Amino acid sequence: MRITIPYRPRKIWNDVLHPAFDRYRFGVLVAHRRLGKTVGSVNAMLKKALLDEKISPQYAYIAPYRNQAKMIAWNYLKFYASKIPNLKMNESELYIEIPTKHKGAVGARIYIVGADKPDALRGTYWDGVILDEYAQIKPELWGEIIRPALADRKGFAWFIGTPKGQNQFYEKYRESRSKEDWFSFLFRATETGIIDDEELADMKEDMTDIEWRQEMLCDFTVSAFNILITIDMVEKAVERKYSEAQVRGMPCILGVDVARFGDDRSVIVCRQGEVVYSPKVYKGIDNMELVARIIEEIRRYDPIAVFIDAGGGSGVIDRLRQLGYTNIIEVAFGSRAEDPDKYINLRTEMWHKMADWIRRTGSLPNDPELKAELTVVEYGFDNADRRKLKKKEDIKKDYGASPDIADAVALTFAHQVVIAKADMYNSSLTRCNTDYDPFGV
Numbered sequence: 001m002r003i004t005i006p007y008r009p010r011k012i013w014n015d016v017l018h019p020a021f022d023r024y025r026f027g028v029l030v031a032h033r034r035l036g037k038t039v040g041s042v043n044a045m046l047k048k049a050l051l052d053e054k055i056s057p058q059y060a061y062i063a064p065y066r067n068q069a070k071m072i073a074w075n076y077l078k079f080y081a082s083k084i085p086n087l088k089m090n091e092s093e094l095y096i097e098i099p100t101k102h103k104g105a106v107g108a109r110i111y112i113v114g115a116d117k118p119d120a121l122r123g124t125y126w127d128g129v130i131l132d133e134y135a136q137i138k139p140e141l142w143g144e145i146i147r148p149a150l151a152d153r154k155g156f157a158w159f160i161g162t163p164k165g166q167n168q169f170y171e172k173y174r175e176s177r178s179k180e181d182w183f184s185f186l187f188r189a190t191e192t193g194i195i196d197d198e199e200l201a202d203m204k205e206d207m208t209d210i211e212w213r214q215e216m217l218c219d220f221t222v223s224a225f226n227i228l229i230t231i232d233m234v235e236k237a238v239e240r241k242y243s244e245a246q247v248r249g250m251p252c253i254l255g256v257d258v259a260r261f262g263d264d265r266s267v268i269v270c271r272q273g274e275v276v277y278s279p280k281v282y283k284g285i286d287n288m289e290l291v292a293r294i295i296e297e298i299r300r301y302d303p304i305a306v307f308i309d310a311g312g313g314s315g316v317i318d319r320l321r322q323l324g325y326t327n328i329i330e331v332a333f334g335s336r337a338e339d340p341d342k343y344i345n346l347r348t349e350m351w352h353k354m355a356d357w358i359r360r361t362g363s364l365p366n367d368p369e370l371k372a373e374l375t376v377v378e379y380g381f382d383n384a385d386r387r388k389l390k391k392k393e394d395i396k397k398d399y400g401a402s403p404d405i406a407d408a409v410a411l412t413f414a415h416q417v418v419i420a421k422a423d424m425y426n427s428s429l430t431r432c433n434t435d436y437d438p439f440g441v
């Protein structure tokens with residue numbers, strides 16, 4: 001029987017990739033965005049399924065998220081399989097079934113699966129899998145679930161994607177290059193000719209250098225960990241000055257990083273609008289003395305909020321509240337970010353807000369320690385593509401100290417402070433123990 005599917009492979013697929021996919025059991029394809037990785041590999045799998053002579057073959061196309069897989073690959077699969085006679089489709093379980101030579105047996109199934117819902121992959125065998133956008137798939141999935149399930153029937157596995165730092169995808173790519181029986185490709189947008197030169201030039205304009213190198217040139221080295229705040233950014237912020245008149249009337253926020261066990265520095269920082277004042281650094285003082293210092297700063301700046309690191313500061317927070325200070329806000333670095341899809345935790349989020357502020361409008365004091373600390377924090381991405389920061393312990397190990405002063409500045413960005421109009425003129429902190437005076441403006 002002759003079955004024609006409505007697919008015309010692009011030249012690179014016809015000449016190079018389909019022959020490799022047909023031939024090798026394992027392989028890695030690293031390629032730029034829009035090369036046709038998903039379309040090509042789904043069709044390669046469809047062909048395998050159509051020609052499979054085993055009883056009830058099962059294939060899986062796996063993408064990082066089920067929703068994304070459904071939106072993209074499921075539609076491709078339905079379209080390219082649409083001309084196959086006696087095709088069955090299961091929309092709720094996301095598989096298609098095509099007849100095989102085995103009469104009476106279940107046909108060949110191709111499932112669409114999200115790595116975020118891996119239960120669909122457990123407890124069965126697979127004749128072949130595609131791991132698409134593998135840089136964003138949990139690395140355990142392969143060893144714990146997929147690889148054992150390929151053993152019964154010698155199933156194939158193809159790892160496909162665009163780089164995202166030196167993670168499991170990079171490891172697989174390196175592995176594939178050293179193995180005779182794996183295919184291994186890396187295609188850059190400037191080499192394949194799939195996206196024309198004019199469009200490429202346009203894209204380059206619109207992308208950051210890091211994005212361009214990663215997404216289009218398939219550079220694995222750009223995003224492992226990146227400096228969040230460069231020394232250039234810091235120097236510009238130190239040179240950026242505001243006049244007293246520009247700052248007057250702007251709300252003040254205090255950030256307090258409290259000494260933790262094994263670390264004896266406490267830091268108080270005041271940010272007034274766009275200006276951070278010289279940090280106060282205290283060594284070897286106890287909580288009660290720190291409370292006294294904070295009260296001094298509260299009297300001096302009349303802040304609308306005091307953000308205190310909850311990690312070492314719970315005693316300090318309790319004491320200030322007991323003394324009647326309101327607007328004392330406890331900040332747990334590890335707690336949930338306000339934008340949890342973008343940042344792994346609050347610490348990451350406030351450092352990013354601070355970085356943005358330094359880049360755009362912030363004015364920093366010329367403090368050598370602060371300047372050094374700001375530039376030692378690096379960021380990367382987790383498997384769900386959220387931003388994360390290098391761990392504090394690792395910074396301490398590499399830099400020799402924890403960035404307490406910079407953390408205190410970052411604390412002033414912990415939450416958006418809503419400034420009620422009245423508070424702008426009549427901030428309540430220093431008056432919290434006195435009677436409210438409506439004419440005290």
Ligand SMILES: Nc1ncnc2c1ncn2[C@@H]1O[C@H](COP(=O)(O)OP(=O)(O)O)[C@@H](O)[C@H]1O
Nearest residue numbers: 007008009010032033034035036037038039040
């Ligand atoms: N062989 C093909 N014929 C026609 N269109 C294709 C073909 N391969 C890919 N495309 C189209 O090119 C675009 C990118 O394909 P896709 O497979 O999603 O790329 P990638 O996964 O590499 O980012 C899509 O719009 C897709 O429909």
Ligand SMILES: [Mg+2]
Nearest residue numbers: 037038039132
């Ligand atoms: Mg794709």
